[in-house]
Amino acid sequence: MKTHRTDRESFVKSCCAALYEGKGAAMLLGESLHPGGLALTERLGQLLNLGPRTCILDVASGNGASAVYLAKRFGCAVTAVDYSGKNVTLGTNKAAAAGLRGQACFVLADGEQLPVQDSSFDAVICECAYCTFPDKAAAVAEFARVLRPGGYLGVTDVTTSGRPLPDTLEALLAWIACLAGAQRVEEYERQFTEGGFQMSAMEDHSDSLKALVRELRTKLLGLDLLAKLGNVAGLAEALAESKQLGKYAADAVESGLLGYHLFIGEKPLGRS
Numbered sequence: 001m002k003t004h005r006t007d008r009e010s011f012v013k014s015c016c017a018a019l020y021e022g023k024g025a026a027m028l029l030g031e032s033l034h035p036g037g038l039a040l041t042e043r044l045g046q047l048l049n050l051g052p053r054t055c056i057l058d059v060a061s062g063n064g065a066s067a068v069y070l071a072k073r074f075g076c077a078v079t080a081v082d083y084s085g086k087n088v089t090l091g092t093n094k095a096a097a098a099g100l101r102g103q104a105c106f107v108l109a110d111g112e113q114l115p116v117q118d119s120s121f122d123a124v125i126c127e128c129a130y131c132t133f134p135d136k137a138a139a140v141a142e143f144a145r146v147l148r149p150g151g152y153l154g155v156t157d158v159t160t161s162g163r164p165l166p167d168t169l170e171a172l173l174a175w176i177a178c179l180a181g182a183q184r185v186e187e188y189e190r191q192f193t194e195g196g197f198q199m200s201a202m203e204d205h206s207d208s209l210k211a212l213v214r215e216l217r218t219k220l221l222g223l224d225l226l227a228k229l230g231n232v233a234g235l236a237e238a239l240a241e242s243k244q245l246g247k248y249a250a251d252a253v254e255s256g257l258l259g260y261h262l263f264i265g266e267k268p269l270g271r272s
Contacts, residue, residue, distance in 0.1 A: 034066075034128035034156065035260045036208035041066045041127065042073065044154045047201055047264050048123045050074035057081070057121045057146060059111045059139075060129030064091025064104070070125075071095070071104040079116070081109035112138040116146050123147075125154045130188075131181035140195030144267055153197055153265040158182040158209065161257050166248055185261055197265030206259035213250045 034040070050056065052075035058067045061080035064087065071078045080091055091106035098104075109115050111126070112135050124143045133139045143153050160182040183191075189199050252258040 034062075035158075035212040036156070036205055038065065038069050040156060040205060040208060040262070041069055043203075044125060044127070044156065044262065045070050045074050045076075047262075048125070048152045048154050050076045050123065052076065054122045055079070055120070056123040056125060057114070057116065059114070059124060059126045059143070060132075061087065061091060061106065062127075062129075063087055064094045064106060066125070066127055067091060067104050067106070068094045068098050068100060071100050072098055078104045079121070080104065080106045081111065081114065082106070083108075083110060112142060114142045114146055118145055119148045120146050121148065121151060123152045123154065127156045128158065130155050130157050131183065133181075136191055137195070140191055140197075144196045144271075147267045149267055149269045149271055151267045152200075153192065153263075153267070155188070155192075155263045155265075156205070157188065157261065157263075159185050159188065159206075159259045159261045161259070163257055166252070182258060185259075188261070188263055192263060192265045196267065196271055198268055199263065199265050201262070201264035203262040204259065205262055206253070206256075209258065209260035210253050213253050 036043075048054075048056070050070060054074070054076040056070065056076050056078050058070070058078055058080040061067050061082045064080060067078045067080035068091070070076060082088055082091070085108050088106040088108045091104070095101055095104040095106070107115065111129070112133060124147055126139075126143070130136065130139065147153065158181075162184045185202065189202070192199060249258070
């Protein structure tokens, strides 16, 4: 298990957690904070064969929307981990409000250093967060470690065609927005395979990313207008930067430079 953490890695993780724990993220990205929303989470649950006897781990669970949904929809027991203490509290409160206290539990933890025992779960999911992990090999190793032999990994994430991203999308803001860490589909599959998984499914859900980016740009335009009408100091400038990033992202999505894919991998029965 990896224990060393560089200052940059900790900074990126802290920035990611701070961004997604805020109300603004839910307002702009939707309650589930990822392309496809809970409909894609439902698809993930179906492919993972979740059910009342299934124990799953949701890594980088955000505000808990997916964890609570899966627990309620499939009857499975969910342990959700996130780098943000505020997100852990939000998720815990969501579970309690849904009558799922004890069935959906939230823990403050690093996805690259999971505080759970080996072979503890039937499935591990990670939605729109894997590409933000600085050490992806460590994350995959942890996914494999905590899964029981025969267990499944389900990941949804932003992907790239392999052409270089514009410098603007390589900035830290873009990294936090799940863009700059995007990789080619083949690179995801290589990392999961080298981490010990047998890949069993891959689906293209790029239309979900296109829809999210279009909706995001529409919301940013509305917020920009409100900021200008209200003459809010600094807000209009910040929104202008976000709108520009949104334009670059939209162009990248529409041109096929960026996409969104779902991956399913299985931990072989013979692997401890």
